[in-house]
Structure formats: C-alpha cells, structure tokens
Amino acid sequence: MCGIVGYIGAEETAPILIKGLKRLEYRGYDSAGIAVLGSAGLTIRKSKGALKNLEEKIEGELGAGALDGTMGIGHTRWATHGEPSDINSHPHTDVSGKIAVVHNGIIENHAKLKVWLMEHGVSFRSETDTEVIAHLVNFYYKGDLLQAVIGALKRLEGSYALGIICENDPDRIIAVRKESPLVVGAGKGENLIASDVPALLEYTREVYYLEDREIAVLYRDRIEFYNEEGEQRQRESRHVEWDAAAAEKGGYEHFMIKEIHEQPKALRDTLRARIKIAGTKTINLEEIGFDASWAKAERVVIAACGTAWHAGVIGKYAFEKFARIHTEAEIASEYRYRNPIFNPKDIFLIISQSGETADTLAAMRLAKKSGARIIAITNVVGSTLAREADLVMSTLAGPEIAVASTKAFTTQLMCVYLIALQLGRLRGMNDTELAAHIEALEKLPEQAERILAGKEDIQRFASLQFNKSKVFYMGRLFDYATSLESALKLKEISYTHSEAFAAGELKHGPIALVDETTLVTALCTQPALFDKMDSNIKEVKARHAATAVITYDDVDYFDKTADQVFRIPRTLDSLSPILAIIPCQLYAYYCSVLRGLDPDKPRNLAKSVTVE
Numbered sequence: 109m110c111g112i113v114g115y116i117g118a119e120e121t122a123p124i125l126i127k128g129l130k131r132l133e134y135r136g137y138d139s140a141g142i143a144v145l146g147s148a149g150l151t152i153r154k155s156k157g158a159l160k161n162l163e164e165k166i167e168g169e170l171g172a173g174a175l176d177g178t179m180g181i182g183h184t185r186w187a188t189h190g191e192p193s194d195i196n197s198h199p200h201t202d203v204s205g206k207i208a209v210v211h212n213g214i215i216e217n218h219a220k221l222k223v224w225l226m227e228h229g230v231s232f233r234s235e236t237d238t239e240v241i242a243h244l245v246n247f248y249y250k251g252d253l254l255q256a257v258i259g260a261l262k263r264l265e266g267s268y269a270l271g272i273i274c275e276n277d278p279d280r281i282i283a284v285r286k287e288s289p290l291v292v293g294a295g296k297g298e299n300l301i302a303s304d305v306p307a308l309l310e311y312t313r314e315v316y317y318l319e320d321r322e323i324a325v326l327y328r329d330r331i332e333f334y335n336e337e338g339e340q341r342q343r344e345s346r347h348v349e350w351d352a353a354a355a356e357k358g359g360y361e362h363f364m365i366k367e368i369h370e371q372p373k374a375l376r377d378t379l380r381a382r383i384k385i386a387g388t389k390t391i392n393l394e395e396i397g398f399d400a401s402w403a404k405a406e407r408v409v410i411a412a413c414g415t416a417w418h419a420g421v422i423g424k425y426a427f428e429k430f431a432r433i434h435t436e437a438e439i440a441s442e443y444r445y446r447n448p449i450f451n452p453k454d455i456f457l458i459i460s461q462s463g464e465t466a467d468t469l470a471a472m473r474l475a476k477k478s479g480a481r482i483i484a485i486t487n488v489v490g491s492t493l494a495r496e497a498d499l500v501m502s503t504l505a506g507p508e509i510a511v512a513s514t515k516a517f518t519t520q521l522m523c524v525y526l527i528a529l530q531l532g533r534l535r536g537m538n539d540t541e542l543a544a545h546i547e548a549l550e551k552l553p554e555q556a557e558r559i560l561a562g563k564e565d566i567q568r569f570a571s572l573q574f575n576k577s578k579v580f581y582m583g584r585l586f587d588y589a590t591s592l593e594s595a596l597k598l599k600e601i602s603y604t605h606s607e608a609f610a611a612g613e614l615k616h617g618p619i620a621l622v623d624e625t626t627l628v629t630a631l632c633t634q635p636a637l638f639d640k641m642d643s644n645i646k647e648v649k650a651r652h653a654a655t656a657v658i659t660y661d662d663v664d665y666f667d668k669t670a671d672q673v674f675r676i677p678r679t680l681d682s683l684s685p686i687l688a689i690i691p692c693q694l695y696a697y698y699c700s701v702l703r704g705l706d707p708d709k710p711r712n713l714a715k716s717v718t719v720e
C-alpha cells in the first residue's frame with residue numbers, strides 16, 4: 109500500500125525523500141510526490157506513474173532553488189479514492205498551500221467532512237479522502253501545528269498514517285498513526301519517518317514503531333511523543349538487527365530471487381533460536397511464553413490472508429497430526445464477518461508477514477475480545493500484530509521486499525511446525541517421534557540449498573512452458589496446501605491463470621478445463637497416496653495436458669507417467685511443503701522474467717494490505 113517518508117535534518121531533502129520512496133516501491137504504488145520546506149517556502153512536486161516520472165520532473169530543480177530545503181515529506185500512492193493522477197497524488201495541501209499532508213489508509217467519514225468543509229468555504233481540488241485532512245488541520249490551525257493536528261484527529265474516522273508539515277511551523281514534522289504502520293527513525297542531527305524500516309536503514313537503525321493514535325513530533329535534534337490528548341510520553345527506541353545491505357539486491361537481478369536464495373539461512377536462523385541442545389535436543393518456546401498452560405487448549409484457530417493463510421492450511425494439517433487437536437485455518441476476511449463461534453479455550457494463531465494486514469488484525473481483535481489467547485507469527489517485531497498478541501514468535505527472515513512472499517512463507521511454516529510439535533509434546537508426543545522431527549527440521553536448510561543448486565532445471569522447464577495459458581497445481585494432504593501457494597505465486601507475478609485443487613477433486617469439476625493448453629503440476633510427497641496421484645496424472649495426460657511432478661529424489665514412481673519430474677530431498681511427509689514450494693517459487697519467478705515482467709512489483713498488488 110502507500111509509502112510514506114519524511115526527513116528533517118541538515119541535508120538536502122528532496123534526494124533523500126526520493127531514495128526513501130524507492131526503498132518503499134515494493135509496497136505497490138501508482139503515483140508519487142514530495143513536499144519540501146525551504147527558503148522558498150513549501151514546494152510540492154507530484155507525478156502519476158513510476159517514481160522515475162517524478163525524478164524526471166524535478167531533475168533540473170535540484171540544488172537550484174524551489175526544491176532546496178532540509179525538511180520534507182514524500183509519498184507513493186496506491187489509489188483508493190480517485191484514479192491515479194497528478195492531482196490525486198500526495199502530498200495534499202490546504203487552501204492556503206501552507207500545510208502539506210501525506211497519508212496512508214482510508215478516512216471513512218471523508219464524504220461527510222468534505223460537505224462540512226465546503227459549507228465552511230473550502231473548495232476541493234482532488235477526489236481523494238486525504239485532502240480533507242489538510243483542510244481540517246488548517247481549520248484548527250491557530251499558530252501551533254501540533255494542536256491543529258490534535259484538533260483534526262478528533263474528527264477523523266478510519267485508518268491513517270500521516271506525515272504533516274506547515275510553512276508557518278518550519279522546524280518540525282508531525283507524524284501520527286492509527287491502524288496503518290509508521291516508523292520513526294532517530295538519527296544524529298536528523299530524524300525520519302517511514303512506512304517501513306528499509307527506507308530508514310541508510311540513516312539509522314534506532315527506531316520507534318508508533319503505536320495506535322500516538323503522535324511523534326520530529327525536530328532536527330529530538331523526537332517528542334504525545335497521545336491524542338496532547339500529553340507527552342516517554343518511549344524507548346528499538347535497535348533494528350537488519351543492516352542496509354539486507355534491503356539491497358546484493359548482486360541478484362530481483363529481490364524475489366534473492367529472497368528465494370535466502371531461505372536456507374532464514375530457515376536456519378528461525379529454527380536455531382528455538383532448539384535447546386542440552387542432552388537430547390528439545391524445542392524451547394518458553395522464552396516466548398509458550399509453556400505448559402497452552403496444552404489445555406481445546407481447539408486451534410488459525411487466521412491469516414493470502415500466502416500466510418496457506419501457511420495456516422499447512423498448520424491445520426500439522427497441528428492435527430502432531431498434537432491431535434481440532435484445528436481450523438480461517439481466511440481472516442471471511443472469519444471476521446461470519447459471527448464465528450468462540451471458545452475461550454481456543455488458541456488463536458495469527459500469521460502475518462507484515463503484522464499490519466487489516467483483515468488479519470480485525471480477526472485477531474475479535475478473537476481477543478472473546479477471551480482466547482493469541483499467538484502471533486510475524487516478520488516485523490514492532491508491528492501492530494506483535495504488539496497486540498499475547499505471545500509472539502518471529503520469523504527471522506530479514507526484510508522481505510519483493511511483493512510475492514517466499515522466505516516469509518517458509519519461515520512461517522518453520523514457526524508453525526515448532527509450535528505444533530511443542531503442543532504435541534505437551535499433549536503426549538513421545539521422545540522418539542519428537543527427536544525424529546527435530547532432526548528432520550534441522551536438515552531442511554541444507555536440503556533447501558540443494559534444491560536451489562539445481563535451479564537451472566526449473567529455468568529450462570520454464571523456458572518451454574512459460575506461455576501456457578492455464579497452469580494447475582494438484583496434490584493431496586500437505587501437497588494440496590503447497591499447491592495453493594504454488595498457484596498463487598504463479599498468478600501473482602506471471603499473470604498466468606493458475607489454480608490449485610485437491611487432486612481428489614479433479615473428477616468433480618476441474619478436469620473439464622484440462623486440454624492441450626494446460627500444464628498440470630502434481631505435487632507428490634505423500635507416499636501413502638502415490639497411487640492415487642499417479643491415476644490423477646494419467647487422467648490429465650489423457651486429456652493432452654503437459655504434466656510435471658515434484659517428488660522425492662529416491663522416488664521413481666512417476667518417471668513413466670509424467671512428462672517431467674523434479675526431485676527434492678527426502679524429508680518427513682508432513683515437512684515437505686518447506687521444500688516442495690521452492691521449485692514452484694522458482695518456476696513462478698522464471699515465468700515472470702521470461703514474460704518480460706518485473707517479479708518484484710506485480711501489477712495491482714501491494715506488499716502490505718493495510719486497508720480492507
């Protein structure tokens with residue numbers, strides 16, 4: 109979704125804002141703009157389309173007048189109210205042109221506010237909900253920007269992360285958030301705001317994750333925090349472990365392929381932190397608060413969206429298998445509106461890479477109200493989800509910049525397995541079984557490395573198949589869940605029509621779509637069901653589909669049936685998704701590149717879906 113940056117310090121601001129916006133490009137956007145406050149007053153430049161359009165627009169102005177200044181705010185917009193256009197781009201200003209606002213989120217009562225403001229003589233220029241904020245702040249402005257913002261906030265309903273500057277109040281940036289992420293970076297003689305940490309890393313690794321309804325006032329030499337009533341509060345900063353290099357492509361052509369390659373390390377880091385090695389190896393989740401009290405749960409409910417929901421579907425299979433506990437995997441956007449049945453003895457497992465997905469947070473809050481205990485799996489330590497959950501397990505994946513999730517997904521799976529196994533242990537799983545699973549988990553990073561070493565086979569296959577008009581993934585049990593994620597990856601970044609189905613469903617409908625234009629990839633890592641999968645592959649072959657199989661390296665069962673077999677190292681059936689997804693991620697990536705697309709920034713998609 110939209111990206112916000114802001115800078116106040118001693119440096120020329122416009123290039124810093126542009127650089128920061130570039131670091132947020134992955135969030136998805138369709139226009140961009142900046143506002144700089146300098147000796148020429150407030151200067152705004154905005155442009156529809158890619159950031160390079162804005163860069164071209166301001167090229168001649170840098171260091172030469174209007175855009176000189178050492179404080180400013182910038183924005184990449186992902187259109188919600190009003191089409192992508194120069195006028196609708198942020199920053200938006202009030203009538204006097206002295207107050208500039210950038211906004212991420214949705215002002216739900218903007219229509220009412222607009223009417224009210226128009227009755228007070230305000231005329232509007234854009235179709236956005238954001239413009240009302242600039243006019244409202246101006247309405248309450250009596251010489252103190254902070255007080256004006258506090259006044260305006262009382263009128264706003266909806267979600268917002270805001271950066272606000274004012275020509276008459278030239279030495280501070282006001283930042284505030286509600287239900288949309290905003291991070292404040294504390295530098296030396298300079299301070300910054302951003303929607304996400306990667307935009308700050310070049311300047312500082314000391315950050316404050318703003319809390320809901322918290323206001324930050326950034327001066328060059330200090331940052332003050334206030335609640336919505338204007339009462340000052342003290343905050344502790346957090347040190348970000350990632351360095352600036354973690355948010356660079358590091359020699360890879362795209363972030364996505366870099367992140368696919370980072371999976372062995374991310375898996376290793378995520379696992380290592382939770383294994384206790386004294387004597388027999390055990391899983392240690394007590395440090396994060398997962399103790400014996402959690403074993404009393406009667407049900408596990410997992411809620412998430414998109415890829416994270418797919419991790420939840422695998423979680424359902426894993427919890428039922430390891431802990432023999434009734435488990436549901438819920439799509440958060442459905443769950444929240446369904447009037448679901450709660451039991452205070454439920455464990456709620458909420459999975460979200462960003463920790464800011466609006467529907468996921470809503471499902472979490474609903475569950476929390478019911479008295480259930482919440483476990484969060486997230487990649488962002490200071491995210492809203494991490495702050496509101498009872499227990500947080502971090503995926504130690506490092507920043508995920510590509511829109512299509514890869515390393516966040518496999519590390520989410522690692523966390524899900526660890527929790528499911530530990531719950532299994534608390535509910536009676538024996539030592540031998542647990543030890544076998546830990547041993548298998550520990551092998552996964554190296555096994556993932558081996559799959560990546562053979563990526564050329566996938567690339568070659570993609571070069572033959574990337575123009576297929578339909579691609580189906582099918583599998584049974586854990587393979588069905590991996591199929592869901594494989595199909596999503598492919599459609600997201602290659603715009604190929606791809607679907608996943610439980611292989612047993614083939615005859616109940618999907619086979620009607622199969623013809624010579626179809627590629628069907630069968631995931632076959634559940635040996636007890638190999639014969640069933642073999643029949644399914646034969647059924648689609650008989651309808652002239654091209655067929656590929658992903659199975660273990662010691663299995664030749666499908667060699668005669670499928671056109672192409674890809675092999676992954678042998679692991680336990682229940683852990684196979686972490687490995688089986690890697691060839692599918694690679695396939696999606698290569699198809700995207702072969703189709704001439706940018707896999708890092710797929711059309712219409714945003715990295716963090718902070719609005720409904």
Ligand code: F6R
Nearest residue numbers: 414415416460461462465512513
């Ligand atoms: C797909 C993808 C999305 C996200 C979904 C939830 O590659 O990344 O489907 O998984 O938008 O996002 P988070 O995990 O941040 O809640």
